[in-house]
Every structure is written in structure tokens, then in C-alpha cells.
Amino acid sequence: MNLEFNIEGGNFSRAGHASSEVKKMLKQLGIDARCIKSIVIALYEGEVNVVAHAYEGRILVKMEPHKITTEIMDKGPGIADIELAMQEGYSTASKAVREMGFGAGMGLANMKKNTDELTIESTVGEGTTVKMVNYF
Amino acid sequence: MSPSKRYHALTIDEQKCIGCTHCMKVCPTEAIRVSNGLAEIREDRCVDCGHCMRACPVKAIYVEQDDLKKIQTFKYRVVLFPAVMIGQFPEKYTEDQIYAALLKIGFTHVFEVEQPIGILKSSIKDYCRKSPANRPHISTFCPAIVRLIQIRYPSLTENLIRRKAPHDLGAHFAISELKKQGAKDEEIGLFYVTPCNAKISSVKSPVGEKESIVDGIINMNDLYNRVMKAIDTKEAPDTSSQRQNLTRDGILWSLTRGEARHFGERSMAIDGIHNVIRFLERLENEEVPDIDFLELRACDQSCAGGIMMTGNRFLTVERLEHRARRYAPAWKLQNTPAIKASKELKQKLIADQIISKPAFSLDPDRERALEKMNRAQRIICFLPGIDCGACGAPNCQALAEDMVSGNAKMSDCVFLQQMWENEGKISTSKAFRNVEKKWGELRFQADCNKRGKRNEGF
Structure with missing residues (x-):
């Protein structure tokens, strides 16, 4: 089962749309509530990251009987130092984004905490691809 | 369990x-x-x-409700009602007159369930202090919300506060008071007057506790009519002794912010089940800031908007707020004999853990569920997506899910039928029979006084 969502950079009112849809489907599959929670938290963080930093993005979700794979691809500034970006509290979010209650520098760290596998590939000036796998 | x-x-x-x-x-x-x-x-x-x-x-x-005649089998006939009931009567009727009317109907004792609320309040405070990990703590006051969380937000059942509702408090308090007067357990009949059907279900099959202690349920709109018949505006009896433990906090408890105002540094109150759903979606995604306490109620204006309330909900709130001003806050009653002897009562307000009962899975077997979801997703492509409801399901997505679960057919969709008719795949008479079967023959008969016309429901 595959799903695809588009994300619009800068549009915070739409952030959370993909994670809510995915959540509804995971409930229909009868996945354990804690597991759903982790996936949804990680996906929501991913969505917000794209909205806050990139110009546009796309989410591909692949559901299989024992795992869910989520790929979040964006066109944006990219991440120069991924290891640094993974640290809690590190953020490059603009003042405007922070004023909206986002950009506390917990995003990537929180995603790592809530997924079984997380890989990040990024090219500065082009964009970032985050791949997450969660096993049920 | x-x-x-x-x-x-x-x-x-x-x-x-x-x-x-x-x-x-x-x-x-x-x-x-x-x-x-x-x-x-x-x-x-x-x-x-x-x-x-x-x-x-x-x-x-x-x-459904219990027959009021049932009360006659008890020596002590107790009517337990939430304070919100008083609010629906026109202001010209005093509390004393309403109480007197209840006694005239056949009850021997009148208890508003929110007395003494201080006991429940401190019990909830204890729980919140001792289980900081389960924040935000969600109130279990509204039974419809508790059930909603059980079936739709199973991951949040841990956040539900393990304490019972005011009607349990009122019932236990009434029993202990009557026993002091020499009543035996079997002589006491407790009848709970409910502002809504959710409370009926929670009394008949309580969530998070073994059994209910109430002997019967009376619908508030039914009792309202009886009281209005029995009430006498010329009388001025004094029934205040039956309200000694009633407080401002108790009267306001069932209104919006009635609980939220007491708990946590950061608390929120949300009324209206659709508002609650939108919020719980966010809460489940951890899209909300740090909140200590959540008061969630299914009805707009909380119990003042209860389905079995007679009065206008806003007027009810106004009267109750006005009434509450005449009563002391709960903390002032801390040293009354009732509160001092409340240790045992407090123990009785502890509820069992509430278990989740997810109701939205497509199949107990995950592979089959995934297969069904795939099929539903393909079916959706053919449905019109206008959620007209003419198939008998609330929206196209729900119809697709019913189809893959074997509870609906493609031909239930009137759009698909029209298309098939146009393509000559089914006969006009077959298509008509399909719709007639779904909606019944009566829907096709001309009838200028047809029930269910526009505005009838308002």
C-alpha cells in the first residue's frame, strides 16, 4: 500500500495533514497504539521540518504487513552538517518560525528517537531526503 | 475485567x-x-x-429509563441529581420549591451529587500529583469522552484520570449520611437523574469499575415535567439543611471550565465532541504544548447542553453561575464533619484502569487488513467523493470500507448505478429496485406532509 503527499514550504496550517492520514490508516490496520504514536510523531516532525526550512516537499509512505517506510524529500537549502543538526537544541530556524512555536532544535533528534531506522541524505543548496523505517 | x-x-x-x-x-x-x-x-x-x-x-x-414506581419499594427513597438540573428551571422557582416538589413526587431525601465536591477534588489532585508521567491528565467526568478515547484514541487511555464521577461521590455520600441516621443498606434506594444518555450507560455499565451502586435511572426531561406539575410558587419551605455540603465549586463542576479551573498550572477545557476530536487528533500527534489537565465534554456548554435538558443551555449556565455566587467555595467547608469523615469516601472514588477497545481496525489479521485497505483505496477511485449519504453510509470512504468488509455493495452507490444504467450494464428497473430496497417504498410516494421535512428537526 503506497501513499503520496505533497508539502508546501512555509504553510504551517497544513502541517500535520499527512501524519493524520497515516495515523487513521494505521489504526485500521490494527497496529499497536504506542507504535502508531512513534510513527506519527516522527512523521509530523518531518512535515514541520519541510514546512519550516524547505520550499516544497513530497512524502512517500509504503505500508507493508510488518513495517512502514516513510520517505520525505524536499527541495530546499539542505543540511550542511547532519551530525550537528541531529543534536538536541541545535536549530537554524528563522526568528519568524520560532515565534510560531517551532524550531526548538528537537526535530531530527525526536525523529531518531521515534524510528527504528533513520537515514538522512542532503546536498546543500538542493535539498534533503529523510528515510524512516518503523517495524510493527 | x-x-x-x-x-x-x-x-x-x-x-x-x-x-x-x-x-x-x-x-x-x-x-x-x-x-x-x-x-x-x-x-x-x-x-x-x-x-x-x-x-x-x-x-x-x-x-430507556427506569419506572419511577420502582422507588416505592424502598424505605429511604433518594433522588440524586446533578446541580445543573436546578439551572433549567425558570428563575421564579426557588431551590426550596424545587426540592419540595421532589419530595412531593415521592422521594424522601434529595441530594445534589456534587456535594461534597471537595473530596473528589482532592482525590483528583492526589492522583495528578502521584502520576506525573501520564500528563496531560484527562478528566473522566464525561462518559462519552471516555468511550471515545477507548475506541478511537487508545494510546491516550493511560492519560485518563483513575477517579470516579460526581454521581458516585453523591451516591456514596448519600449512603453514608443515611446510615448515620440508622438506615440499612437494603432500605436505601438511590435514583440518579441524568442530563444525558452517556451518563445512563456509564451508570448501567460503568467503565473502570465493577458495578454501579445506583438502583435506578430517571431521565431529566421526564423529571422536569413531573416537578413542573408538582411545584407550588406560593409555598416557601426551608430545605436548606439538605444542601449543607453544596459549594460554589460543586454547582459549577459540570459546566465548562468547572473542573479545569481547579487542576494543574496549565489546563484546558473543550466542549462539543467534534471540537474534542479535532483536539485529540493533535494531542495524539504530540502537536500540543505542555498541558497539565484536560477537561473534555461531549456537549456544547457541557452538561448545561445535555441531551435531556429542557432549558436553553445558555440560560441554564447563567442561572447556575448566578446561583453559585450565593454558595461558599469548597475550601471553606474543609472543616465540616462531612469532609472530615471523608477518608473512606475518598477511597471509594478510586477507579480501575481504563482499557482501550479500538473499534476502527478493518480486520484482526494484519495482512488481511492491509489487503482490505488496498481494495478500499481502489474502490474510492470510482466513488463520486461528494459524501451524499444516499448509499446509507456517512461518506464515500466509509462506504468503501463497508464494501471491503462485506457490508455493502458497489451498487449501493447511486452514482455508480446511474453510470452502469447509462452504459447498459444494468436495467432501469433493477437500479430502481436497488434504491427502493435501501430507502423503503415510502420514500417514493408523494406526500405533502412527509415527516422529516426541512426544519422539522430544529
Whole structure:
């Protein structure tokens, strides 16, 4: 089962749309509530990251009987130092984004905490691809 | 651990139901379907919020209640009612007159359930302090919300506060007071007056506790009518001794912010089940800031907007707020004998853990569920997506899910039927029979006084 969502950079009112849809489907599959929670938290963080930093993005979700794979691809500034970006509290979010209650520098760290596998590939000036796998 | 079969308060009167779509459209859990011209409630999904009952234009959804004659078998006949009941009476009737009317109807003792609220308040405070990990703490006051969380937000059941509701407090308090006067257990009959059907279900098959201690349920709108018949504006009896433990906090408890104002540094109150759902979606995604306490109520204006309330909800709130000003806050009653002897009562307010009962899975087997979801996704491509409800399901997505679960057919969709007719795949008469079967013959007869016309439900 595959799903695809588009994300619009800068549009915070739409952030959370993909994670809510995915959540509804995971409930229909009868996945354990804690597991759903982790996936949804990680996906929501991913969505917000794209909205806050990139110009546009796309989410591909692949559901299989024992795992869910989520790929979040964006066109944006990219991440120069991924290891640094993974640290809690590190953020490059603009003042405007922070004023909206986002950009506390917990995003990537929180995603790592809530997924079984997380890989990040990024090219500065082009964009970032985050791949997450969660096993049920 | 849980009761074998859940009791549901809502019943559809097949003689009255015209098989329209009003109830189906407002149901927050998509629990209603229409077939053969009648609405059906799927019990595993129903949370007893009563929104369908409110929306029904022909009053075909009703709530059972116990026969009032049942009270006569007891020596001590106690009426337990939430303070919100007083609020629906016109201001010209005093509390004393309302109490007097209740005694005239046949009760021997009158207790508002929110007395003494200080005990419940401190019990909830204890719980919140001792379980900081389960924040935000969600109130279990509204039974419809508790059930909603059980079936739709299972990951949040841990956040539910393990304390009982004011009607339990009132019941235990009444029993202990009457025993002091020499009453025996079997002589006491407790009758709870409910502002809504959710409370009926929670009394008949309580969530998070073994059994209910109430002997009977009375619908508030029914009792309202009886009181109005018995009440006398010329009388001025003094019944204040029965309200000694009633406080400002107790009177306001069942209104919006009635609980939230007391707990946590950061608390929120949300009323209206659709508002609650939107919020719980966010809460589950951890999209909300750090909150200590959540008061969630299924009805707009909380219990003042209860399905079995007679008065206008806003006028009810106004009267109660006005009334509350005459009463002392709960903390001032800390040293009364009732509160001092409350240790045992407090113990009785502890509830068992509430377990989740997810009701939205497509199949117990995950591979089959995934397969069904795939099929539903493909079916969706062919449905019109306007959620008209003419198939008997609340929206196209729900119809697709019903189809893959074997509860609906492609031909239930009137759009697909039209298309097939146009393509010559089915005959016109077959298509007509399909629709007639779904909605019943009566829907096709000319009738200028047809029930369920526009505005009838308002």
C-alpha cells in the first residue's frame, strides 16, 4: 500500500495533514497504539521540518504487513552538517518560525528517537531526503 | 475485567424512524448506517454522545429509563441529581420549591451529587500529583469522552484520570449520611437523574469499575415535567439543611471550565465532541504544548447542553453561575464533619484502569487488513467523493470500507448505478429496485406532509 503527499514550504496550517492520514490508516490496520504514536510523531516532525526550512516537499509512505517506510524529500537549502543538526537544541530556524512555536532544535533528534531506522541524505543548496523505517 | 456486554442507552424506534440521513451525518464515530429504510447503530463504535438523538427530525431515537414506581419499594427513597438540573428551571422557582416538589413526587431525601465536591477534588489532585508521567491528565467526568478515547484514541487511555464521577461521590455520600441516621443498606434506594444518555450507560455499565451502586435511572426531561406539575410558587419551605455540603465549586463542576479551573498550572477545557476530536487528533500527534489537565465534554456548554435538558443551555449556565455566587467555595467547608469523615469516601472514588477497545481496525489479521485497505483505496477511485449519504453510509470512504468488509455493495452507490444504467450494464428497473430496497417504498410516494421535512428537526 503506497501513499503520496505533497508539502508546501512555509504553510504551517497544513502541517500535520499527512501524519493524520497515516495515523487513521494505521489504526485500521490494527497496529499497536504506542507504535502508531512513534510513527506519527516522527512523521509530523518531518512535515514541520519541510514546512519550516524547505520550499516544497513530497512524502512517500509504503505500508507493508510488518513495517512502514516513510520517505520525505524536499527541495530546499539542505543540511550542511547532519551530525550537528541531529543534536538536541541545535536549530537554524528563522526568528519568524520560532515565534510560531517551532524550531526548538528537537526535530531530527525526536525523529531518531521515534524510528527504528533513520537515514538522512542532503546536498546543500538542493535539498534533503529523510528515510524512516518503523517495524510493527 | 470489563462487563461482558456494554449497555447502550440509545434505541431506534422502528415505527418512527424514516430512514433519513441526519443521525448518520452527525455521528462522530461513523457508527450509524441506513438500510431497508431504517437507521442502525453499530454498538462497538457508539460512544453514547447522543448527537444522533439531537439531530433526529422525527424523534425516533429514544432513551430507556427506569419506572419511577420502582422507588416505592424502598424505605429511604433518594433522588440524586446533578446541580445543573436546578439551572433549567425558570428563575421564579426557588431551590426550596424545587426540592419540595421532589419530595412531593415521592422521594424522601434529595441530594445534589456534587456535594461534597471537595473530596473528589482532592482525590483528583492526589492522583495528578502521584502520576506525573501520564500528563496531560484527562478528566473522566464525561462518559462519552471516555468511550471515545477507548475506541478511537487508545494510546491516550493511560492519560485518563483513575477517579470516579460526581454521581458516585453523591451516591456514596448519600449512603453514608443515611446510615448515620440508622438506615440499612437494603432500605436505601438511590435514583440518579441524568442530563444525558452517556451518563445512563456509564451508570448501567460503568467503565473502570465493577458495578454501579445506583438502583435506578430517571431521565431529566421526564423529571422536569413531573416537578413542573408538582411545584407550588406560593409555598416557601426551608430545605436548606439538605444542601449543607453544596459549594460554589460543586454547582459549577459540570459546566465548562468547572473542573479545569481547579487542576494543574496549565489546563484546558473543550466542549462539543467534534471540537474534542479535532483536539485529540493533535494531542495524539504530540502537536500540543505542555498541558497539565484536560477537561473534555461531549456537549456544547457541557452538561448545561445535555441531551435531556429542557432549558436553553445558555440560560441554564447563567442561572447556575448566578446561583453559585450565593454558595461558599469548597475550601471553606474543609472543616465540616462531612469532609472530615471523608477518608473512606475518598477511597471509594478510586477507579480501575481504563482499557482501550479500538473499534476502527478493518480486520484482526494484519495482512488481511492491509489487503482490505488496498481494495478500499481502489474502490474510492470510482466513488463520486461528494459524501451524499444516499448509499446509507456517512461518506464515500466509509462506504468503501463497508464494501471491503462485506457490508455493502458497489451498487449501493447511486452514482455508480446511474453510470452502469447509462452504459447498459444494468436495467432501469433493477437500479430502481436497488434504491427502493435501501430507502423503503415510502420514500417514493408523494406526500405533502412527509415527516422529516426541512426544519422539522430544529
